[in-house]
Amino acid sequence: MKQALILVPLLIPPLVLNDFWLTQVATRSLILGIMALSLSFLATYLGVVSFAQATIAGIAGYTIAFFGPNSVGIGVPLPFWISIPLALSLAAISGALVGLIARRSRGIYAIMITLAIGVAFFYFTRQNYTFFNGWTGFSGVRAPEIAGVSLRDPLPLYLVSLAVAALALALVSGFVRSPLGLTIQAVRDAPGRVLALGISVTTPIVTAFAFSGLLAGAGGILNVWYQERVSSFSVGLGPIIDILIISVIGGLRHPGGAFVGAVVFVLLETFAVDLIDRERFNTLIGVVLLLIVIVAPGGLQQLAHDWLARLRAPDTNEKSSV
């Protein structure tokens, strides 16, 4: 809950920011942060880095688009109070499925398997027109209107994203303290012992993936409302790597850092064009990523934490933070 409290000052931005800053920077950071949180959660508590989070977010987004108003004439419009739970369930199920496929893989193996799943899904969306409308995907997706107010309007979208982010952080911190959450961490630390205790490791792993799928799905729904569209591009290698970069910048093993990473990433992406040649944006982001990995493997969250600790206790200065 402590981490969720950090979000309270974030009620201020709507008062001082114009629409562009509120939506394109603040809201977008929150949405990307939620997706990255789903990755950081897995990395922190299960010790698995999954590249399929953008894919699962995409599945939720596609569900919303397929079962909602869109301008491509594909799908079955359903009321949003059905399509949203449906999207979340599908995201959780897809997460569980990814977990089931990758359940016996750790570390780099899990990375490669989830990456392959993500890429397979990307190609599938490009080729399938019945459910995914191929290359072009869905456009004209509208967020629901409640009492005449569209959730896509800058302020409502920001507040909803903020609420979801807070809820997601609270869920994560509650989940990891639950018996199942503790089992998951036990699986991370000593899968052999968990097995010896007669507990199956499959269930905790699959549950952890399903839970992270739920988080990614929530991010995916917000994202499709924000973009008002979803297409093969939304689940390609670009978004897959973006989410990874955000998590790493914030600190792969610090769930709250996902939001720090998202803010830095969005600011870089939006304003790098004003500072450097837009063409070299990828070099810039690559260098930032490399520096973080080399200098501060704990990410910015850890870095800030260490600096604060150093300020408070100057005598422990000599302890390296890296």
Place this chain on the structure above:
Amino acid sequence: MNKLKMAASALALCAMAAPASAEDVKIGVISILEGAFAALGQDGIRGAELAVLETGGEIDGNTIEVITMSSDASPDSAVNAARKLIEQDGVDIIVGPLSGSEGLALRDLSKSYPGVTFLNGSSAAQDTTLRDSSDNFYRFGGDGAQWMVGVGDYAYDDMGYKSVAVIAEDYSFPYTQVLGFMTEFCEAGGKVPEKFWTPIGNKDYSSVVYAIPQDVDALFVALGGADAVNFLTQYSQAGGDKPIIGGSITIDQSILDSKGPFKKLLVGAPAGTPTVGDYDGDEWKAFTASYTEAFPDGFSAPSIFAHHYYMSAKAAMLALDEVDGDLSDGHAAFRAALNDLTFTTPTGGTMRLDKNRNGVIDNFVTEVYEREDGTLGNRVVKVVRDVDQLLGQDEAAFLASGPVSRDNPSCP
């Protein structure tokens, strides 16, 4: 912490920034300035800038300011670029984007910003204007089907091809190109017994090469860039000798300049395109001259992207001139001027819009020829004027045939 400070000061700046002076007209140009398309995307920007340069940067005392933004060929990035231009930079007019899916995305976005006028760059998806069009989205150019007009008749009548196999990438732009070709070709009596849709970015076409039926007269190849190079190389290495018919982006100069063994296949190959670099029309020569003068570092002639961004920006300039640069009525007069605009294009035709705000264009049938020095070039064999989006058909019938897809159109 520096980053936060920087963000905070930027914040302060944007809060204090005075609203743009009423005399300024801000034009945001969206093109692909990163990744593999960067060089071509940059040429689109040149086209838009050229149109603004011709006005001297002001219209009736109103300064024209151009702000460029990059997308990365994905619809999401085009939408983000447009939002930044509108919400942060406060542009009045957007010119762009470059590619088809981006165009569809901006068409949809334009409905959320009725106070901004969108003029398409070079994107050529059919549905951007044909179905579900948007009142403030204009395309002073054609779609992928219009860009093939003339080729089907030329292939059937002049080349004598009765049966053609199609090899094309599996997404909307090639579907539209195939429609443009097949509409004429099938109507003339030609047959297309088989279509091969290959994933974009496919490298190894060898199995497609051997699956091509032996009894067709020619191949219609709608592949772009590396895909075209790969297919043509592998087809010729495998001993393929059917004549080629090209799509609008298949036989460009870079392919003709490459050293591949497939070049002998291409001599005489017809293709459809709205832009021919060395067209010898007077207007085009003048356009090329002013392009090279303004941009010595540009290409030797304006590309299809420079040409199309130019026409859109030109239309905006002409319409602005008609309303004395005054957009204060929510663009109403400006849009009325755009709707009624007619002007002479760089290809010598008369540009005007149909009721969906899509351009009525000139199109070229070109053929590959061997220059005296042995290099290859494209030359114009036929100019088709006044090509509309319905390809000259009845509107109801045209719409009834449904959106293009892998199986539509069909004439096996």
Place this chain on the structure above:
Amino acid sequence: MTLFLIVTLNGLTLAALYFLAASGFSLIFGLMRTVNMAHGALLLLGGYVGYTIVDATGSWGLGVIGGGLAAAFAGAIVQAGVLGRMQGDELRQTLASIAISIIMADLMLWYWGGLTYQVELPDALAGGQRLPVLNVGYANIRLALMGFALVVGIGLWFLIQRTRFGAVIRAGVDDQDMLRALGCPINRIFVLVFALGGMLAGMAGVVAASALSIAPGTDLQFLLSSLVVVIVGGMGSIGGAALGALLVGLAEQYGLAYAPTYGVVFTFAIMVLVLAVRPQGLLGKAEQ
């Protein structure tokens, strides 16, 4: 029937190319447990350098060697400068190599632009000939690919199984700490292995640029195909890489010929299927 046989032959020749591309990746992983996500970027770098050399000198052989050396050099720098510092921390290495591949891809785009390059083949390899039995034309370069793959495969096998260097590599696969304790200059060996892996990638890049073509994005295509090849075949086993390449190459060509719509997904479906049954790959040793 003829089509089926030709498609099979296409699958075999494509498999040869995939094997060439994946061999360096597999080698590095086998010894060092490093997933080198910059492998595709090394391959593309080799291809570009090879093109530049062939264009300047007209010698295809020089191009292949030059491309290989450039990528070997880059690989050695990557290992010595970055990845070597985090030896043992596989996740960090993977992330760092992703960062490196992003930077390399962007810098190569800057230098070589977005054009498609095709390396000009020597006369002996250019063009095609009529195949007996099938009676169709077939590209010489594709037939030559199978020869290259055989040479590289046998060469690697010989290096690993029959030389002292190979003995050290095999020892490293089994017990790195022991090797270190015995005073083996393991860090230098790691840099060498990385250079060798880069060399293989770079040469594969030139060959790929000759048989097909290279352009921005080629790096990711070959990285993905290499990943799938080694995952399916079994990590770090040369035989596994060969088997994986065969499966992937054949699946891709059958897919393209008989089920073009979902052909691209086949490859990945095979991988998921293999993993569901054997997480360590067909010929891989069980994970710890």
